[in-house]
Amino acid sequence: xxxxxxxxxxxxxxxxxxxHGNSLRKAFHEIRELIVHGRLSPGSWIVEADLARHLAMxxxxxxxxxxxxxxxxxxxxxxxxxxxxxxxxPLTKEDAAELYQVIGHVEGLAGRRTAALxxxxxxxxxxxxxxxxxxxxxxxxxxxxxxxxIFDIDRSFHRTIIEAGAGPRLTALHKSxxxxxxxxxxxxxxxxxxxxxxxxxEHEEIIAAIVVGDSVRTEHALQANWENGCxxxxxxxxxxxxxxxx
Amino acid sequence: xxxxxxxxxxxxxxxxxxxHGNSLRKAFHEIRELIVHGRLSPGSWIVEADLARHLAMxxxxxxxxxxxxxxxxxxxxxxxxxxxxxxxxPLTKEDAAELYQVIGHVEGLAGRRTAALxxxxxxxxxxxxxxxxxxxxxxxxxxxxxxxxIFDIDRSFHRTIIEAGAGPRLTALHKSxxxxxxxxxxxxxxxxxxxxxxxxxEHEEIIAAIVVGDSVRTEHALQANWENGCxxxxxxxxxxxxxxxx
DNA sequence: CAGTGTAAAATTGTCTACAATCTCGGATAC
DNA sequence: GTATCCGAGATTGTAGACAATTTTACACTG
Numbered sequence: 001x002x003x004x005x006x007x008x009x010x011x012x013x014x015x016x017x018x019x020h021g022n023s024l025r026k027a028f029h030e031i032r033e034l035i036v037h038g039r040l041s042p043g044s045w046i047v048e049a050d051l052a053r054h055l056a057m058x059x060x061x062x063x064x065x066x067x068x069x070x071x072x073x074x075x076x077x078x079x080x081x082x083x084x085x086x087x088x089x090p091l092t093k094e095d096a097a098e099l100y101q102v103i104g105h106v107e108g109l110a111g112r113r114t115a116a117l118x119x120x121x122x123x124x125x126x127x128x129x130x131x132x133x134x135x136x137x138x139x140x141x142x143x144x145x146x147x148x149x150i151f152d153i154d155r156s157f158h159r160t161i162i163e164a165g166a167g168p169r170l171t172a173l174h175k176s177x178x179x180x181x182x183x184x185x186x187x188x189x190x191x192x193x194x195x196x197x198x199x200x201x202e203h204e205e206i207i208a209a210i211v212v213g214d215s216v217r218t219e220h221a222l223q224a225n226w227e228n229g230c231x232x233x234x235x236x237x238x239x240x241x242x243x244x245x246x
Numbered sequence: 247x248x249x250x251x252x253x254x255x256x257x258x259x260x261x262x263x264x265x266h267g268n269s270l271r272k273a274f275h276e277i278r279e280l281i282v283h284g285r286l287s288p289g290s291w292i293v294e295a296d297l298a299r300h301l302a303m304x305x306x307x308x309x310x311x312x313x314x315x316x317x318x319x320x321x322x323x324x325x326x327x328x329x330x331x332x333x334x335x336p337l338t339k340e341d342a343a344e345l346y347q348v349i350g351h352v353e354g355l356a357g358r359r360t361a362a363l364x365x366x367x368x369x370x371x372x373x374x375x376x377x378x379x380x381x382x383x384x385x386x387x388x389x390x391x392x393x394x395x396i397f398d399i400d401r402s403f404h405r406t407i408i409e410a411g412a413g414p415r416l417t418a419l420h421k422s423x424x425x426x427x428x429x430x431x432x433x434x435x436x437x438x439x440x441x442x443x444x445x446x447x448e449h450e451e452i453i454a455a456i457v458v459g460d461s462v463r464t465e466h467a468l469q470a471n472w473e474n475g476c477x478x479x480x481x482x483x484x485x486x487x488x489x490x491x492x
Numbered sequence: 493c494a495g496t497g498t499a500a501a502a503t504t505g506t507c508t509a510c511a512a513t514c515t516c517g518g519a520t521a522c
Numbered sequence: 523g524t525a526t527c528c529g530a531g532a533t534t535g536t537a538g539a540c541a542a543t544t545t546t547a548c549a550c551t552g
């Protein structure tokens with residue numbers, strides 16, 4: 001009978017802990033956000049303890065999150081035999097090329113399946129896609145410098161296709177890769193904005209292919225959109241230089 | 247005054263720790279092996295402490311490894327609000343279909359780039375590929391039931407193409423996805439072995455496409471190989487039933 | 493003054509303790 | 523006999539301590 005807790009008083013102290021079971025998730029998303037938005041600059045060292053302090057948690061979840069981010073390519077390990085220090089993945093033209101090609105193929109596969117959906121469903125999707133594309137066009141023609149808004153709309157466009165055509169595995173894959181494109185996007189956003197019209201035209205081709213239900217054409221249109229995006233990006237990188245690849 | 251190191255002689259504190267900096271890596275690979283080989287059966291619960299005991303380490307690296315495995319699809323979390331219990335991912339026909347399609351596209355992309363390599367390099371690759379394929383043919387015709395050997399050779403075949411044509415990102419992607427095909431493979435290995443010849447023929451088409459340097463044909467041949475493999479697999483799953491999808 | 497060995501600091505990798513939460517069986521009331 | 527509530531054990535999530543290792547600064551030697 002010793003361990004008898006004073007029945008009744010055991011309930012109050014819970015509130016301080018906010019949420020007990022979400023540190024890893026929070027660490028993952030917050031660190032990724034820091035990287036994507038460039039607050040942690042490409043090529044810089046990462047010190048677990050510093051991040052833990054910044055996020056007001058212990059090193060354990062931070063460390064786990066870093067391993068996840070490493071596996072997804074946001075962070076790379078400076079391979080020493082025993083110890084491995086983490087570095088924010090640099091942004092290079094070569095990496096962008098591969099990344100964009102991979103995304104193009106992942107979305108291409110999703111698009112292929114979207115184009116194989118029943119006609120009515122495809123029409124619904126086309127309506128949504130047209131709406132997003134019109135928003136893009138409006139912003140592009142107004143010259144409004146809300147670059148981040150542009151990215152969100154473009155993301156919605158592509159995500160619509162993924163959600164329509166991809167299964168759980170492909171969706172997960174896309175979710176893990178797509179934010180990495182955002183890194184490049186944000187870095188050169190102001191410049192990319194000047195060059196929106198080609199992308200909008202390519203989107204229209206994608207929509208047209210989906211409407212008529214042509215899988216191969218849809219796949220190629222999506223791949224082309226990303227490949228051309230990569231070319232446009234490469235031009236900007238040539239001007240501004242790479243980041244963190246010293 | 248703190249750092250008095252004079253009495254170094256009395257230090258033989260614990261067991262020689264073998265390796266200090268490799269527990270996470272070890273945990274990841276060993277647990278994945280347990281899952282791939284079916285020692286942890288699909289759909290069964292995972293208890294961190296049990297695994298930790300089995301691997302002779304603490305829960306911390308085991309836990310991290312499980313999160314990595316979750317993100318790669320070997321393990322799924324039974325979504326409760328606060329806590330998440332891990333379950334070995336079940337093997338279903340639907341999942342196999344998506345998985346094989348994704349692998350086919352990933353390898354297809356790598357193959358596209360392999361076929362674009364210079365002619366001399368392509369010839370070298372073809373020599374290796376033919377050697378692997380001949381080994382497969384030998385085993386298939388001898389009726390030797392070393393199913394695991396077959397898988398290793400087939401894996402070498404595909405890996406050769408990846409290593410030749412894929413960049414770091416695509417290689418990493420393939421490395422994380424391919425062992426999941428092995429799960430299905432091993433489960434139905436004895437059956438698949440009866441059906442090797444179609445796959446060998448498809449391999450020959452792949453080799454031929456690489457030799458002539460036709461990117462599109464190579465990509466399609468690889469996709470076809472996986473898609474047909476999926477169809478063959480689906481037939482077996484229909485007979486033996488799914489695993490862990492209750 | 494350069495080179496080298498070494499101690500201290502910094503950092504990573506792992507373990508253990510503890511807190512929060514969940515599960516399950518058994519006691520109790522009816 | 524059945525339903526419900528409660529508590530002990532089991533399990534997960536986090537924090538902090540400790541061990542191992544790398545890096546850095548600095549004294550000492552030639």
